[in-house]
Amino acid sequence: NAGVMQNPRHLVRRRGQEARLRCSPMKGHSHVYWYRQLPEEGLKFMVYLQKENIIDESGMPKERFSAEFPKEGPSILRIQQVVRGDSAAYFCASSLSNTEAFFGQGTRLTVV
């Protein structure tokens, strides 16, 4: 049973470009969470999704950031017009319901 899969592991984007981060939850998991981690800091909650629904996006910036978890395929975190401040590690976690969440290895975004 593969764990939470995130890709790419590393992503470099120039300022103004778009970044797309993908997360495939563990098999059977329908709950997905995205977190952002700045260097030397803890993880900060961004968004919680269930299949085709955004449940809580209170931690996600109102502009340029969006997330989806379609019926088929991985969850996508999309950052438009990236800026240097978006450089961070983005982690995805998945769970069955209100059970333990398992984290992926993260995508490290570098904006140059």
Added chain:
Amino acid sequence: GESVGLHLPTLSVQEGDNSIINCAYSNSASDYFIWYKQESGKGPQFIIDIRSNMDKRQGQRVTVLLNKTVKHLSLQIAATQPGDSAVYFCAEPPPSGYNKLIFGAGTRLAVHP
């Protein structure tokens, strides 16, 4: 707002010694806490959890202590090994129960031979 925070950013220990990592929380209504281990370049990994109706919980080489009076919890690692080198986070889910975890800043544990 409510927060979960850590006292020490870095802890250096000798291999074989016991390690103690501390965490303070501010919400007296918090009833569930989780410790995570994050190795370099990896995602957080669940270590152990504790509910507020307990003062102590033991796992394999790890013990979590909860002091609700002073809103403090600690993670004790016995006979620390090089493989324990990582950043350790305490985290707290919201009352709603889903995994909108609030993480502390983390403590880096460095184990020296």
